[in-house]
Amino acid sequence: MSETRLPKIATALHALSIVALALFPALFLLALSLPALGMLDISDFTDIPRDEWPVMTWIGLFVGLIPAVFLWLAVNAMRRLFALYQKGDPLAPQAGPLIKSIGSNLFISALAAIAVVPVQSGLMSLANPVGERQISVSLNSSTLGFVLVSGLLLLIGWSMSEATRLAAENKEFI
């Protein structure tokens, strides 16, 4: 990729990341405030109408947001990285730690996405009659792929941080 194209692509991605950052909480608030949209569909776990959800169902709903929080943090780090690339300096010292931050947040998000399913399903179906409660475990190829890619990103960020540190140290040798 030529150096002139980098800032242009980074500008577009920076704008996209800002939109994504704003959309995450906006969509959640919309889903909470407008039940008619049916965005909070938990019919897989319980048939209790939303007005009668017990506290545990609400806790289950918020537990399900944990991966999204880390995803939001990753997108925020992406926004900062794209802002850095907009200046046309892909090898800036801050790039490595930012990629590492993106990788670690995505990695935690991917692991949390696997871990919260049994907890969430248990909490949400806790109000069901005995025999209708459930604990689900979900693992598919896309989740595994997400874990692998985020892990790879974490390692790349780690090695870039190390390279930046060595380059800075090397500059102090004459």
Added chain:
Amino acid sequence: MEIIVRLDVMMARRKVRGRDLAAQIGITEQNLSLLKSGKVKGIRFETLAKICAALDCQPADLLEAV
């Protein structure tokens, strides 16, 4: 123990200006100034050899452990 750079002393003895020495050994005047003031983490053997050749001295004439 600390290593002190005695480059300024040797340059004064040889009557060499910073600009000339920097040009001769291929580093910037700014880096030479940092080296003289000891504000660097280290010096490469290559740079040390060039300075020794330019000033006709030994590494021990430039560095001192105190």
